[in-house]
Amino acid sequence: MARIIDFGSLAVAYATRLLAESGHDVIRIDLSGGDALRRMGPFLGDNPHLEHGAYHQFLNAGKRSLSLNVESPAGRRIFTELLQKSDALVASRPLPLAEEELRNIRPQLVFTKVEEEEAELCAYARSGLLSLTGQPDGQPTVLGSHMIYLATGIYVAVGTSAALYVLNQTGQGQTVCVSMKDCLETFIEQAMVEYAFSGTKTERRGSRGTITAISGALPCKDGHWVISQINRPGRWEKFMDWVQDPELMADPSLALDENQNKKKDFIMDRIFVWARKFTKTDLVEEAQRRHFPASPVSSPLDLVEDPQLIARGFLKEMNHPKFGRILFPQGAIASVRGNSLSPAPTLGQHNREILAELGYSEPDHRTLTEIGAI
Amino acid sequence: MARIIDFGSLAVAYATRLLAESGHDVIRIDLSGGDALRRMGPFLGDNPHLEHGAYHQFLNAGKRSLSLNVESPAGRRIFTELLQKSDALVASRPLPLAEEELRNIRPQLVFTKVEEEEAELCAYARSGLLSLTGQPDGQPTVLGSHMIYLATGIYVAVGTSAALYVLNQTGQGQTVCVSMKDCLETFIEQAMVEYAFSGTKTERRGSRGTITAISGALPCKDGHWVISQINRPGRWEKFMDWVQDPELMADPSLALDENQNKKKDFIMDRIFVWARKFTKTDLVEEAQRRHFPASPVSSPLDLVEDPQLIARGFLKEMNHPKFGRILFPQGAIASVRGNSLSPAPTLGQHNREILAELGYSEPDHRTLTEIGAI
């Protein structure tokens, strides 16, 4: 178990969240006034408060909080002392000391230096991803839920983990550089390959697939569902067995890839007419019984009750000190490892114990509070 | 009832506390990282935390808290809007806008501008009061409990109250200037008068009185008590009736003022020998029965159980959301008026309601939180 300092914004916070899920001791350095992460809505209980932010509550779960004014001399000193006892620093905020000082203070440090983009929408536009998202005839749109920061955060976690592995094997510290800009571009890989190999220019298609002809979200009786019908030999016939649409069945040539692709909008429109009589559950369960990749389209609220997430312990009941008994999303790594995370710490919740670990006394703790260092 | 903005340190906080005791709507503008007042020990539950400071809990009781980053444009705007709806601003912190702007924004404003001293000990030394406090042969010492700020605060409250009265009568706003330095000097009045009229230079005398010969704190069986025996005709004899000290009684001339003053140390030493056999309660109750001004010497802990403070409702049981059922000091003005104060607000506790009063919507509240303005 490594001790890791979390000193950054969303991408860094998700990276260190993953490290916490994995069992590491992650210390989030909180600004005493509450940083942007703690101030990010939506707010639990609709209360805009530093302890109520949904991003804070999810991303800081499993971590310890040290409130620190790193610009004060005493705060900088605590930062330095913490560094001396830590294995990794994952940071996107300006550091209170120069990079070369970090190495002097702690030669074995894994220092992951993350460039997070300030303007999310602009970053998304710049990466090319914006051109792939939205209705073809409408305004292209950024992915929801600030997801592109979290996606970047996985790269940050991967790089940090790799460097920690090297530290573990060789005792060698190093600096890991991750830029959100580069990370985002990697996510156009599929479109990039198609274009680079054959000049195909992928464009946005609403909620329909690009590569697979019969693929996309369609409305049904109680919402939307997704069908993704990969065309392997015999699949079309099996699909028609189920759908029983006379217009589609009238054209057996649709069993061929190239014909499906040519007529994909016609096919999807027919499936739409058929499917809207059924509920999500009817459609998806019958599709899965017939081995067609289908699924519901879920809102966040739908996911709260998802039987798979609950059965696997991804959603686990937590007795939260502030919000009572709630189903809490543990995260993909915690779920795999069967770990349960502690609730996100209140601002400075672990000041006392972390200062004690650094050798500060109770009177020191009081003094440091009085002078505003913590 | 006036609306009063509290934007200062200890002296201002006590002034506005008195205004809150008096029934006014006092809004404390809290820095989002917690100001020095919230960081001032001792801490309730010995927990150095922004909600645990004893000064914060006492001085901010009865007030509302608005957390505000007055340096941000949106924070400055809220400050301005609050000003437009307020009667008084009591401030010792640097303001987010120039003084002439205050008047433009709110011509009827009572603006109490307080110069609080940063270095308490130095302010005390400079005022002359230090020379009056401490053992004659030892280091002179500052008054405890940061009392000199609170003493200054009463002047601040008085000045603000007077200006509010004028506002009430005439609609005229004005600026009240109070400097801690001047206020502290007024407290040497007694010594100043003696010196100015007759050149008498008062010096510190430990815990003994200066003017009255038989006056001071003496040890007794279970602590200390104070006797203050004003010499009026017949008093000495009555005192001797009680004390029955043969050495004192051997010199009937001690009944005279000037003789008492000449031999005051001898007299006090004899009283000391006599009194140390009794408890505080024995001595004080018997003295009061005989109409001698006597009292116990109390520690803060002793005062928690004081029957007079409890009987008059100065100490009143409060069900504190954080500390449970506690005896809470209401304050001298609240006690007289029979008011009960609400517990000190948590940081930003009233953001929602104050923003609503200023015409902000719930979504505005969220936005202002997200951008760190509140």
Add this chain to the structure above:
Amino acid sequence: MNPTPPLNGIKVLDFTHVLAGPFCTRLLADFGADVVRVESTRHPDYPWPSSYIHADGRHASYLNTNRSKRSVAIDLKHEAGRAIALRLATAADLVVENFSAGVMSRLGLGYETLKALNPRLIYVGMSGYGNTGPRRDWTSMNMNLQGYGGLMLTTGAEKDPPIAISNSWNDYIGGLHACFGIIEALAQRETTGSGAHLDLSQFECSVSLIAPLVLSSAVNKSSPKRLGNRSARYAPQGVYRCDGRDEWCAISIQNDEQWRALTAAMGNPELGSEARFANVCERMRHHDEIDRRIEAWTSQLPNTEVEKRLRSAGIPAERMRRIQDIVDAPDRSKAFARAEEPRVGSMLTTTLPLSLSFSPSAPFRPAPKLGEHTQEVLKDWLGIPDSELVELNERGALV
């Protein structure tokens, strides 16, 4: 409209004596109130034994505390005198008294009586412990309140004996609280139309100033540590002995930079770079040692020199001033001013240490001779004709 003092036109009937009460009503007088002291040759005020007493019996303290007021002589034990007092109270906005509990009632001037005559009256009691509760009959002096109110055991360091301030303190604290309560009651009367009874306790005023520590004790079940001259935020901080008899300088090091500046000023810069003194937590731990080092330096120099050197290095430092240093200082502060006082020519008096930009303070007037304004006030307030005054005088009510 010509600006007038804030309490211009407010009639105060002042039954107070000694210090807390008269101090309070002087504040009201400075704010422009018409303060009329009810006095009697039969019960002269006895503020404290003073080295100066004028031929008319006024002490130095009286002159300072009761300037700018008027005096009526009324024998309250005389039936006709009491009747006049009742009529004055009926005309007054404010009655202030700091007798022991029950005295005013025994004189027939209790709150319920006066309220019946004058529902808009604000009636202020300023006794030591208040007029209710088990201690209501206790008598008290400044030193009692310093001891009982907690000042003595919060001042000084752990294990020190109780430490007092050798000056009135609680009288001012009580008087200021009362002044505040009075102006507030006046303002509220404008809204409610009703007077009020303020049964103030000087004891509670004193305890209020250490109330944070009382609260802390209530929750933590122990008194907080006495810090003496040290600070929970700054280290080192102290009052250091300088060269000369009983000369001292206060020094407060508020950050690491000032610490280095101090050690440089002490000619000992290597101290400033020692790791065990490098930050405030370390300096707290080694405060005793640091104090010894500082005092070894300060004790070689006059405190004026210590102060000068440290302040020019940007360090908060102030030598201990004595009373005479304050009073005789050429740049004496606004806290004191000279006022005309016919008995002595002029005297130094305490001012209101605050200024209102629009409302002036009232000008100083000399302290009254006993009964100096009897006739004037009885005319002003009650419109009593000279003939009746002569009669009252003859009956011995106005002495």
Add this chain to the structure above:
Amino acid sequence: MNPTPPLNGIKVLDFTHVLAGPFCTRLLADFGADVVRVESTRHPDYPWPSSYIHADGRHASYLNTNRSKRSVAIDLKHEAGRAIALRLATAADLVVENFSAGVMSRLGLGYETLKALNPRLIYVGMSGYGNTGPRRDWTSMNMNLQGYGGLMLTTGAEKDPPIAISNSWNDYIGGLHACFGIIEALAQRETTGSGAHLDLSQFECSVSLIAPLVLSSAVNKSSPKRLGNRSARYAPQGVYRCDGRDEWCAISIQNDEQWRALTAAMGNPELGSEARFANVCERMRHHDEIDRRIEAWTSQLPNTEVEKRLRSAGIPAERMRRIQDIVDAPDRSKAFARAEEPRVGSMLTTTLPLSLSFSPSAPFRPAPKLGEHTQEVLKDWLGIPDSELVELNERGALV
């Protein structure tokens, strides 16, 4: 010591197909692991229908996703083939598979079997929903996870239909999470000596990225509002239509100063001083109107010009790039690099978009032909002599 890539020497037996799995093992290969794909002519990989297919059956996507790996051809349905696979798994540090639940067990390569042979083995499943729970047998594709995992209903504005990204997304998200879990498991093996079974669910990986909103829904009992391109912090913010067909520019006004700069750039500075737009709360309230005003301006100009003018005014603005803009850009980012690929000369491939100052990435190697490294790997990992290989080949196990 010469620096080596972080996972130098780690043996990965790669049973994955399509995208998530191969993407994950490519990351491992870039970190220096020896990734050996277990393939068979009987079950060719089928990543997606691509416009480029080489004569050896490799698609464009295969070439990009499986570069830097080796390929062994083993018929897992053949008893001798399965025996070889078991021996390789015994020698491996890591087995990665993304079959549907139960497939590996049916092949006799389930976790319990392999763990018994190799207790240090880290065994990673990467199925759509995980190998447990009521959805374990559901099949899924990228679009399913975009819909089921919440992406489609958190992207876009209130009342929009579900909105997807027309590209793989969840495969990358799942693959990255798996890569992280694997390196962590390798590190922990150093301490514990034991391997691990990571039964990863791609669905959970996708849900993790919107988990704050799931948590919010769990507490607030409703889904949070979909914001589209707007922000809860900044206003205005949006993607604005520019001159030309389907050309757009993203603009995000992060403070009042930028707002004034924007209105100035729009030639409409009086807008910047209007009170109802003066602060972010007001601008939020009038966002629709502001958007119309901005778009009236942007729609007159090419997005390159909008971007240029706004950026020179210090305003965050980026025109919408299309794939070709990114790929053909002369200052193309570090996310892509050219790699030798004999089938086409060279190809553009995705890199690890991060750098470690001490540990280099592994150099790119071309994607293998099916079975290209069978002999080499069986010798390297298992020391199998040529004679045995010939025999296995003859028995049809290595096809």
